Amino acid sequence: MRWLEPVWRTVTPWGWALVATLVVGVVVARALGWTEALVAAVAAGALLLGAVPWIVGERWARARIGLSAERVPVGSPALALVEIARPTRALPPRQVDLDVGDEEAVLDIPPLEVGGSVLRSVPLDTSRRGLRTIGPATLLRTDPFGVLERRHRLTETRTLVVHPRIVRLPGGAAGIVRDLDGEAAAERTADDISFHSLREYVPGDDRRLVHWRSSARLGELLVRQFEPSRRADALIVVSTDPREYDGDDFELALSLVGTLGTAALADRRTLRVVESPRAERSRAEPVDAATRDRLLDALAVLEPRSEHGVAAAARAARGVAPGSVAWLVTGSKASPRALRTASNGMPAGVVAVVVRAAVGAVPARSRLGDADVVTVGAIEDLARSVRQEAGR
Template identity: 35%
Template sequence: MITRAGWGLAAASALVYAAGAPLGYGQAAVLAVTGLAAVGAGALWTLRGARLEVRREVTPVKVARGEPAVAVLHVRNAGRWRHSGLVARDTCRDTTVTVDVPSLARRSARTVSYRLPTRRRGRTQVGPLLLDRGDPFGLARRSIAYGRADVLLVRPRTVPLTPLHSGRRRHLDGLASRSAPAGASSFNGLREYVIGDELRHVHWRSTARTGTLMVKELTDVNLPDTVVVLDTRASSYEGDDAFELAVDVAASAACAVARDRFPVRVLTGDGELLHAKGGPGEDEEVLDRLTLVERSDRAEPPRHALRQAGAGGALVLVSGDHAALADAAALRRRFDQVLFVRVGAPAADGGPRAAGVTVIEAADLGELAAAWPR
C-alpha cells in the first residue's frame, strides 16, 4: 500500500514533469522519473516475502481497572534476509497501540512489550495484531495480520472491607438463628446422653474421662447472609466515572463476604446477577460477573430488585441517586442491617437520612473503606 508520503512524491513528480516538459527542461523529466521509480521501488520492497514468526502474549488476562496489563510480542525472522522498518499495531477497544520492532537479522528473534489501556472496565478484545513492513523511505507499507485476538478482562477495583454481620442471637461460635441454612451447625457444648440422641454425636474423649456417656450439643449458626443491590439506571449517575465507582463499591462489598466463604447475592436493575453460596473461589466469580455490568435507561429502580431479596441478613444498596435511600428505608425491617452507599460528590447539606439505615457518602474507594462499619 502506498503511504501518504508515497502519493505525495508521485503527485509532485507528475507536477514537475507537467510544468517543465513544455518548456523544454530535460531535468524535469529526470526528476519525475526518479520520483516515480522511488515509489515503485518502495512498493516492490514491501511485496517481498517476509518469513516471520510472530506470537503475542497478554499478561495478566484478568486485571483490576487502572492496574497495568502488558502485551509481550515475540518476533522471529525465519528467512535469509535482514528485515527492518517493522511496526506492530495492536488494538484494544477503541485504542491503537503502536510499537517499533527492532531490525531483525537472519535467524534472529526480538521481544518487545507494551502497555495496554485498562482505564475502562469490561471484556476487552486485544487484536488482531498487525505487523506493518515499510520501505526505508516510508513510501510504501504492507500490513499483515498475525495470530488471533486475545481477551483481556478489566475487572472492578476493590478495597478490603469487613463483612456485615447479621443475626440477633449469639452463642459460643458466633451468630445463631433458626433460619440458618441446613448443615450450618457448630459445636456449642457437652451434655449427658439421653435416649434418642444420635450415637454419631457422642464425644468419646469426654466419655472416657468422666465415665459418663457425653454427647456434643450443636447449635445452628446463622451465616452472615448479605444482599448487594447495584442501581444500574443511567439517570442515577452523573457520568461514566460515577457509575464505575458504584460498580467498584458493589464489588468490594460482595467480595468481602465471598472471600470469607459466606453467602452473598448480587442484584442489579436487570435482575439477579449472582448468588454465591459460600464456596471457594466465588469472589473471583463476583468480579467476573460485575465486569460485564452496564448502566441502562431500561434498568428497573432498586425497589424492584429488593422485592427479590427475601428477608434477613444484611442489605447493601449502592446508587448515585439520593432518592434510592427511600427504597432501602421502606424495607429496613426485613433485614438485620441496612447500608446505603451513595457515590459521587457529597451533598452540601449532608444528604437525606433514614431511621434504621446507615448512610455512607463515598467519592472514592478510600472514603468507602474509612466509613465502612467495623
C-alpha cells in the first residue's frame, strides 16, 4: 500500500470533504432515492476530476541553488542564490518555496518568457557557527479550488559551513620554541647538527663521534656533543566540559583554537588538536586539523559534550606527540587546581600555556606553577598576548 501514499498526500482537507460528499451522496441516493444527494455526489466528483489536470504533467519550472560562499566566518554576509527558469509554454508558477534551515523563504517569480530565467537571493543567518542546510527549492502545484496539491522538488540541498571567527597572528607566534635558527635548548644530545662542545668519552659512546684530532692533542678520547634542534610543533588541547564555560566562553574558546591552529598551519608546523575524552582514562578525542578548512569545519560542529575538563584532556593528551608547545584552552569557570593539574600533566620539556576564554574579561597574564596563564576576553586580545609570550 505504500504506492498509495503519494496519492493520499495530494488530497487536501477540502478534497477529503469532497470525497466524503461523493461517497455519502451515492450511498444516500441509492438507499433513499434522494436526487439532491446524487447531485451533490456528481458535483463533488466533477470537482475532484477537474483538479487532476492541474497537478499532473511536466514541471512548470526548473531551478538550481548556489551559495555566495560555502564557508564563512561568524557574522560574515552569505547569500543563497536561486535561479528559476521557465522551460516550456506551461504557465509558470507565481512563487517558489526555499527551505532555509527550519524556516521557509517564499520567492516571488515575475512573468517569464519561454526559456527565460530570474535570479533570486536569500540572506542567510551567520550569527552562530555551525551548519546551515539550504534547500530544497520546491514548487507547490494546486488547482483553483484547492482540492488537490502536489509539491515538486526542484533542487537538491546545499550546506553552508559557518566557521568560528579567527584573527591573524604574527608569523611564528603559534610556536614559542624556535626552529633550527632560533632558541637553543638547555639539554645536550649526541646526534644533531648544531655542535656545542667536547666531553670525555664514556663507555657506550658512538666511536664515530670521537674527535680524533683533539683526542690526540690531549691524550684522552673526546667526543662531540650537540644542541638539540627542536621543532616548534604545536599541540592544542581544548576542554569540551560545559561546566568550565560560562555564556559564550565556549564560542570564544573555539575561536582561540582556530586562530592558534591556522597560525601553526600557516607556519608549516605539525599541528595536533584534541578535545576532552568521552570516558575516564580514554585517549583524547582527535580533531581533524590536516588543513585549515578541515580544522575550521571540525570546529564549526564541535559542541561541549564531555564530562571531563581541561585537566583530564591534558592527561589524556600525553600519548599524543606534543612537539614543543602545548596550548591548553578552557573557559572562565575552570578552577586554578584544574589549570595547575593540566599544565603539570605535560611531558618534560614541553612549554605549556593555559588560555582561559572569558568573554568580556580584561586581558591578563599570570604564572601558575611553571605555566603561563593567559586570560582572553575577546579574540582580538590573543595576538597581543602571543606576541608577548613569543618575545620572552
